[in-house]
Amino acid sequence: MLRSWALVGAAFFLAFASGKKIWDVPRAHISQVNSAKVRWEPQCQYQLRHLQDGVRISAVLPARLEGHWISTGCEVRPGPEFLTRSYMFFANRLFKAYQFYYRDPSCRDPTYSLVIKGKIRLRQASWITLGATEADYHLHKVGIVFYSQRAMLETVARLNQTGVRCSGFLPAGRTWVPGALYELLSAKGEEDCTHGLGFAMHELSLVRVEKYHQPLLLQHNQGSRQVEELYLGDIHTEWSERLQYRPTGYQRPLQNAMHHIHPCPACGIIYRADEHNPPVLPARPELPMLLSGHWVSSRCEVRPAVLFLTRYFIFHANNRSWEGYYHHYSDPLCKQPTFTVYALGHYNEGAPSRIVRGGTELVFKVTHARVTPMDQVTVSMLNSSDFGSCGEAGSWHIGQELDVTHTNGCAALGIKLPHSEYELFRLERDGKDRSLLFIGERPTDGSSPNTLNKRPTSYQSPLLQCGGPSGTLARHSLPHDPERLSAQVNHGAPKTPLSLLVFLAALMVNWD
Ligand SMILES: *[C@@H]1O[C@H](CO)[C@@H](O)[C@H](O)[C@H]1NC(C)=O
Ligand SMILES: *[C@@H]1O[C@H](CO)[C@@H](O)[C@H](O)[C@H]1NC(C)=O
Ligand SMILES: *[C@@H]1O[C@H](CO)[C@@H](O)[C@H](O)[C@H]1NC(C)=O
Numbered sequence: 001m002l003r004s005w006a007l008v009g010a011a012f013f014l015a016f017a018s019g020k021k022i023w024d025v026p027r028a029h030i031s032q033v034n035s036a037k038v039r040w041e042p043q044c045q046y047q048l049r050h051l052q053d054g055v056r057i058s059a060v061l062p063a064r065l066e067g068h069w070i071s072t073g074c075e076v077r078p079g080p081e082f083l084t085r086s087y088m089f090f091a092n093r094l095f096k097a098y099q100f101y102y103r104d105p106s107c108r109d110p111t112y113s114l115v116i117k118g119k120i121r122l123r124q125a126s127w128i129t130l131g132a133t134e135a136d137y138h139l140h141k142v143g144i145v146f147y148s149q150r151a152m153l154e155t156v157a158r159l160n161q162t163g164v165r166c167s168g169f170l171p172a173g174r175t176w177v178p179g180a181l182y183e184l185l186s187a188k189g190e191e192d193c194t195h196g197l198g199f200a201m202h203e204l205s206l207v208r209v210e211k212y213h214q215p216l217l218l219q220h221n222q223g224s225r226q227v228e229e230l231y232l233g234d235i236h237t238e239w240s241e242r243l244q245y246r247p248t249g250y251q252r253p254l255q256n257a258m259h260h261i262h263p264c265p266a267c268g269i270i271y272r273a274d275e276h277n278p279p280v281l282p283a284r285p286e287l288p289m290l291l292s293g294h295w296v297s298s299r300c301e302v303r304p305a306v307l308f309l310t311r312y313f314i315f316h317a318n319n320r321s322w323e324g325y326y327h328h329y330s331d332p333l334c335k336q337p338t339f340t341v342y343a344l345g346h347y348n349e350g351a352p353s354r355i356v357r358g359g360t361e362l363v364f365k366v367t368h369a370r371v372t373p374m375d376q377v378t379v380s381m382l383n384s385s386d387f388g389s390c391g392e393a394g395s396w397h398i399g400q401e402l403d404v405t406h407t408n409g410c411a412a413l414g415i416k417l418p419h420s421e422y423e424l425f426r427l428e429r430d431g432k433d434r435s436l437l438f439i440g441e442r443p444t445d446g447s448s449p450n451t452l453n454k455r456p457t458s459y460q461s462p463l464l465q466c467g468g469p470s471g472t473l474a475r476h477s478l479p480h481d482p483e484r485l486s487a488q489v490n491h492g493a494p495k496t497p498l499s500l501l502v503f504l505a506a507l508m509v510n511w512d
Pocket of ligand 1: 156157160208
């Protein structure tokens with residue numbers, strides 16, 4: 001007990017002492033789930049409570065990497081880079097990893113692939129990112145396969161630009177040979193051309209494995225299916241920091257090829273792929289940016305620099321205003337609340353991004369904020385903040401919300417008001433036809449995207465739509481959509497075991 005408090009204290013000290021801004025755009029947190037002030041949609045409340053109970057999700061400790069892990073969809077890395085991943089870890093600690101890169105945000109137009117071989121050794125539990133395990137890795141070989149002459153020339157030009165000397169790598173005569181594998185890094189280690197591509201495998205230095213059970217629908221026999229997820233370290237949002245950065249957060253998780261969520265149209269395609277047959281994912285329609293409604297975190301999220309949180313947003317398209325609740329926690333399952341921020345403001349009409357295809361650029365203004373400390377550590381911290389820097393000094397109490405708008409925010413929590421942020425949003429539909437909202441990744445250095453050139457080029461983990469504009473679910477839901485069914489169940493009919501099961505199934509985390 002003592003030890004865990006010391007850890008929590010240390011984590012907070014780190015976060016606050018660094019003076020970093022720790023919440024995100026609309027960053028606020030949420031007051032208690034049961035707070036009467038929050039107009040909770042039943043499904044949003046259900047989703048969050050279930051996250052807080054942490055019933056379904058458990059960490060696999062010590063982490064077990066052995067197996068084949070795959071992306072469940074097209075991923076976006078800062079840059080942007082569009083990719084899918086297929087990583088194999090063997091019992092003798094060797095690994096073979098494929099990274100397939102694409103020109104387009106649907107991962108249908110492959111440009112090149114990297115084949116990465118090496119060895120990994122798990123070390124101790126991380127005390128910076130609670131719940132994670134640190135690892136050492138060593139690369140034996142990195143090879144690249146191009147899928148067109150154009151892709152090859154672009155890569156050669158990129159290497160050229162960075163001034164990395166890589167003469168041995170350049171294919172003779174610069175003519176593309178289909179299927180040829182060129183070595184970027186060889187076992188002999190004479191020449192390392194990976195840096196010129198901004199390539200590093202530091203993601204392997206921070207790992208976490210989680211498992212949970214996905215309930216099945218009645219017609220598929222009762223029961224549940226186990227899902228295993230592998231979280232690997234995050235990629236720095238700043239290109240120039242990428243090669244040095246040691247991760248403190250995670251990327252979108254890979255799933256075990258034998259234990260992944262269903263349905264997952266991309267999983268089989270990625271599982272079967274190799275460097276000569278890159279995965280081409282199924283076409284997806286581009287969705288209009290219909291933000292209206294309620295959106296909630298689909299998991300306990302982790303931010304670089306130690307924070308665990310869940311987010312809940314309400315967007316009102318009629319007057320382009322938004323409200324956000326940011327619930328912060330001290331533990332990786334989001335069970336021990338530390339503080340909640342409620343923020344509100346306006347947003348502008350979005351425009352398609354020319355930098356990140358498939359994304360929409362928006363500007364968010366934060367004009368009001370309220371803070372609710374949820375534990376003693378936070379109360380003491382807020383209580384001792386300088387006069388006029390965070391609400392009424394000395395009047396903080398656990399569970400009591402105070403307005404910090406008149407002090408222009410809360411310096412101790414990095415909240416500045418009024419405040420503008422340049423955002424990147426994307427809407428997707430998952431395998432169950434539910435709407436997912438991807439909001440731009442926060443700058444890894446903890447700053448805020450308050451200038452045009454700090455606008456994100458990648459995304460955080462998606463929010464799940466849990467209520468439509470008028471408290472109903474989105475109109476575009478199909479009639480057979482289990483989510484819609486569960487909404488009806490929830491708003492009207494009394495709960496029966498069947499409705500409950502459908503409801504559970506509808507709320508499952510899904511990453512397709
Ligand atoms: C790479 O740089 C060399 C000299 O620095 C230049 O001659 C060559 O054309 C460049 N190649 C590409 C593909 O840009
Ligand atoms: C915007 O409209 C919504 C719903 O119609 C309302 O609840 C909210 O208070 C309005 N916000 C502002 C800032 O006018
Ligand atoms: C908060 O500050 C007030 C006034 O200085 C003090 O009486 C109270 O004990 C403090 N509470 C905590 C938890 O630090």
